[in-house]
Amino acid sequence: MDSDEATIEVCDLTVRYGRKVAVDSLDLRVASGEIVALLGRNGAGKTSTVETLEGYRSPSAGRVRVLGLDPSDRRSHRALAQRMGVMLQKGGVYPGMGAAEALKLFASYYARPVDPQSLLDDLDLGGVARTAWRRMSGGEQQRLSLGLALIGRPEVAFLDEPTAGVDPHGRLVIREKVSTLRNSGAAVVVTTHELDEAEKLADRILIMDRGRIVASGSPRDLLASAPTAGRVRFDAREGLDTSSLAEQLSAAVYESTPGSYTVQLEGDGAAADTRHAVAAVTSWLAELDLPLASLRVGATLEDVFLDLTERPTGVDEL
Amino acid sequence: MTPVAGKIAAGGQGGRSGVRIWRAQTAAEIRSTLRRGDAVLLNLAIPVGMLAFFSLVKVLPLPSGVSRPVDFLAPGVLALAVMSSAMVSVAIATGFERQYGVLKRLGSTPLGRPKLLAAKIAATATVEVFQVIVLSGVAVALGWRPNGPLGLAAIALLCGTGAFTGLGLLMAGSLRAEVTLAAANGLYLALLLLGGMIFPISKLPTVLRYVAESLPSGALSQVLHSSVNAAASQNWGEWLVLVCWAVVAPVAAARTFRWE
Numbered sequence: 001m002d003s004d005e006a007t008i009e010v011c012d013l014t015v016r017y018g019r020k021v022a023v024d025s026l027d028l029r030v031a032s033g034e035i036v037a038l039l040g041r042n043g044a045g046k047t048s049t050v051e052t053l054e055g056y057r058s059p060s061a062g063r064v065r066v067l068g069l070d071p072s073d074r075r076s077h078r079a080l081a082q083r084m085g086v087m088l089q090k091g092g093v094y095p096g097m098g099a100a101e102a103l104k105l106f107a108s109y110y111a112r113p114v115d116p117q118s119l120l121d122d123l124d125l126g127g128v129a130r131t132a133w134r135r136m137s138g139g140e141q142q143r144l145s146l147g148l149a150l151i152g153r154p155e156v157a158f159l160d161e162p163t164a165g166v167d168p169h170g171r172l173v174i175r176e177k178v179s180t181l182r183n184s185g186a187a188v189v190v191t192t193h194e195l196d197e198a199e200k201l202a203d204r205i206l207i208m209d210r211g212r213i214v215a216s217g218s219p220r221d222l223l224a225s226a227p228t229a230g231r232v233r234f235d236a237r238e239g240l241d242t243s244s245l246a247e248q249l250s251a252a253v254y255e256s257t258p259g260s261y262t263v264q265l266e267g268d269g270a271a272a273d274t275r276h277a278v279a280a281v282t283s284w285l286a287e288l289d290l291p292l293a294s295l296r297v298g299a300t301l302e303d304v305f306l307d308l309t310e311r312p313t314g315v316d317e318l
Numbered sequence: 319m320t321p322v323a324g325k326i327a328a329g330g331q332g333g334r335s336g337v338r339i340w341r342a343q344t345a346a347e348i349r350s351t352l353r354r355g356d357a358v359l360l361n362l363a364i365p366v367g368m369l370a371f372f373s374l375v376k377v378l379p380l381p382s383g384v385s386r387p388v389d390f391l392a393p394g395v396l397a398l399a400v401m402s403s404a405m406v407s408v409a410i411a412t413g414f415e416r417q418y419g420v421l422k423r424l425g426s427t428p429l430g431r432p433k434l435l436a437a438k439i440a441a442t443a444t445v446e447v448f449q450v451i452v453l454s455g456v457a458v459a460l461g462w463r464p465n466g467p468l469g470l471a472a473i474a475l476l477c478g479t480g481a482f483t484g485l486g487l488l489m490a491g492s493l494r495a496e497v498t499l500a501a502a503n504g505l506y507l508a509l510l511l512l513g514g515m516i517f518p519i520s521k522l523p524t525v526l527r528y529v530a531e532s533l534p535s536g537a538l539s540q541v542l543h544s545s546v547n548a549a550a551s552q553n554w555g556e557w558l559v560l561v562c563w564a565v566v567a568p569v570a571a572a573r574t575f576r577w578e
Contacts, residue, residue: 054426056577078430086426091419094346096353101346108342109428148423 007032007156007187008053013062015048015211022048024211025062032155035178035188037198040208041309046191049208050158053189054086066156082111085154085186087145089161093133099144100129103151110152123147124173138165146174150181157181159190163197175201195301205301209309219301226299226307230265232277235293236285245284249277259293274298340433340440347441350411357407361449365399366456368516373460381518383549392457392464393471393542394515399449400475401509401535404442404482406502412438412490413498416577425577435572439483446479464546471545474557477564478538484567485534491575509535514543531556534563 008030015023023045030036040046051057052064055071067083069076093102100120107113120126123143128136136144142162149157162178163171178201182188192198198205199219207215207222215222238259245263246253252264263277274297285292351357372378373388384390415421424434454464464471485505489498510516512526513535519527530536537560544550 056422056425078428081426081428081430084426086423088419088423091417092423093418094350094415094420095418096350097346101349105342105346106427109339152427 006030007067008189009063009065010049010053011063013049013052013064014060015045015052015057016060021211023052026211026213028206028213030156030187030189032185032187033182034204035182035190035202037202037205038189038191038208039193039195039198039205039305044208044309045211046208047160048211050160050189050191054084054158055080082152083155085149085152085157087149087157087159087162089164092145093141093148095134096132098128098130098132099125099136099140099147102133102144103147106148106151112153113151114153116151119147119151122173122177124170139167139170142166143170143173146177150177153184154181154186156187157189159188161192161194162190163192163194171197195305199301207305207308214308215304222304223299223301226304230274231299231303232263232265232274232281232295232297233260234263234281234285234295235260236290240288240290245280248284249280251277336433339429340437343429343433343437344440344444347437348444351407351441351445354407354411357403357411360407361399361403361445362452365395365402365449365453368398369395369453369456370460372516373457378516379518379521381520386461388457388460388462389547390518390543391516392453392460392462393546394513394539395457396450396453396471396475397478397513397535397539397542398510398515399453400446400478400538401482401506401513401515403445403449404479405486405509406506407445407486408438408442408483409486409490409498409502412487413493413495413502416490417495421577431572431575431577435487435568435575438487439479439568442483443476443479446475450475465548466544466546466550467548468546470552471542474538474541474545474560477560478534480565481534481538481560481563481567484564484569484571487571487575488567491571509533512536514539532559534560534567537563 006029008028010026010028013023013026013028014021026045026049028049038046038050048057052059053066053071055077058072064071066080069080071077071080097105100116103116103119107116120129123146125140125143125147128140128144131140133141133144142165146159146162149159159178162174166174178188178190182203190198190201203218205215205217205219205222206213217225233256236259238255240255240261242253242255242261249263249265251266254262254264256262263281265274265277278295278297281295282292369388369391372391376387378387380387380390412421425431486502489501489505493501512522512530512533514530515535519530519536519540522530531540537556540553540556541560544552544556
């Protein structure tokens with residue numbers, strides 16, 4: 001990425017609260033037309049990072065530029081506010097205000113807003129145009145919250161858990177709007193705990209742990225590089241004795257959650273072993289006359305996340 | 319300079335007129351106030367109820383030289399109404415806006431802190447105009463005949479609005495919503511009892527009288543009493559106290575106000 005093209009540039013950012021270091025010498029660049037998902041456990045430093053980019057916090061050290069400006073500087077923040085969209089994780093709307101009124105009010109803040117009525121229709125909020133925010137469902141509140149972040153045609157958007165508590169139909173609507181925003185040239189930073197959503201939405205995923213970025217790459221790259229790629233998972237009746245399967249495969253087989261089993265293959269030649277393991281699992285279940293509910297080969301983003309953010313024994317949390 | 323920074327430096331953001339934003343926000347604040355049942359009760363029902371009840375049921379002491387309760391109560395209840403809408407109503411509404419994340423969200427928009435505070439003051443003043451019309455109408459119906467320099471009364475109400483809105487935002491801008499709710503109601507009660515709105519300050523013990531005269535509620539009610547009565551002379555010391563509160567409280571609020 002050319003440095004001139006970066007919409008967000010963070011160099012050596014540190015955020016401290018007293019003696020606690022929330023963000024530790026973090027470097028980050030996001031280009032225009034890119035969706036970056038920021039993943040991490042609670043307390044990993046995601047919120048402190050994003051709130052510094054939004055201008056709510058000042059860095060303890062380091063350099064932050066959004067659209068070339070310093071968000072912690074009051075005058076720069078005023079200029080940034082015209083080009084920035086923020087979606088909070090929860091709330092952010094007057095509780096008695098309907099969707100149409102909220103969109104119209106927020107549209108009045110911006111120089112070139114999107115037509116509130118068209119946004120209302122795009123977000124499928126026509127049915128709650130006059131319904132008070134506090135009476136809307138969680139999904140409707142999230143969609144309205146996204147709409148308020150998009151109303152000013154932002155060039156950079158920060159979306160905090162955009163699909164949390166949203167039904168599948170609502171998720172589709174939100175994903176579509178975020179993709180459209182990216183296609184319009186905006187840089188989008190999404191913070192989320194929903195790994196599936198991050199995989200579907202993001203061009204690039206950053207995993208944070210204890211204030212640092214511990215992995216970065218496209219969802220495909222992260223999955224391919226996972227040390228747990230040689231893993232086969234299947235769902236069947238709970239409480240099965242898997243010792244014979246483990247013996248046959250010379251691998252660890254365990255019931256990770258009731259009815260969900262994992263075969264963890266070790267050593268080289270993972271691809272061949274995986275094919276062999278799939279055949280062994282299906283024939284083993286057939287011998288037991290048990291149906292196979294589902295089967296998945298390889299690592300998931302959750303595996304990658306858990307592997308990278310596991311804490312070594314004896315290390316205290318910050 | 320990066321290309322995006324260059325666009326902004328060249329005025330590419332083309333911000334919307336500050337007055338238009340302020341007007342839209344003021345209208346939203348007024349609608350928001352009207353939707354809240356507690357605000358309608360606090361701003362109108364309680365002052366009207368107090369004015370009517372204590373004017374008709376003669377149980378309160380009156381200051382010397384005043385024979386009819388309504389002549390003392392009308393300016394006092396106008397001061398009470400200003401305190402209700404400018405301090406308690408604003409503090410509670412703003413405190414809960416902080417809790418609901420509304421202030422945080424607004425902090426990332428081009429609205430900005432000065433326009434938000436100005437919109438809140440303008441919305442409060444609009445509600446007060448309505449309060450003054452209704453309360454004055456009820457008082458006149460009860461026999462009140464104001465005959466003093468009413469222009470000074472209007473200035474006093476404006477100063478009171480600034481002072482009490484400042485106090486309300488000072489609480490809401492720095493305390494948690496629940497604490498703001500308790501603090502605003504507690505302060506309301508103290509300022510009501512010591513403010514010469516219902517009980518004459520002249521009837522209080524000497525020490526409490528000195529305290530009352532230094533409070534914004536005491537200063538406002540005293541100034542209003544003398545501004546609606548041609549026979550009364552202006553006490554410029556009371557004006558000085560009121561103006562000081564009208565300047566200091568909003569400045570302190572603006573300095574300490576936090577979006578979250």
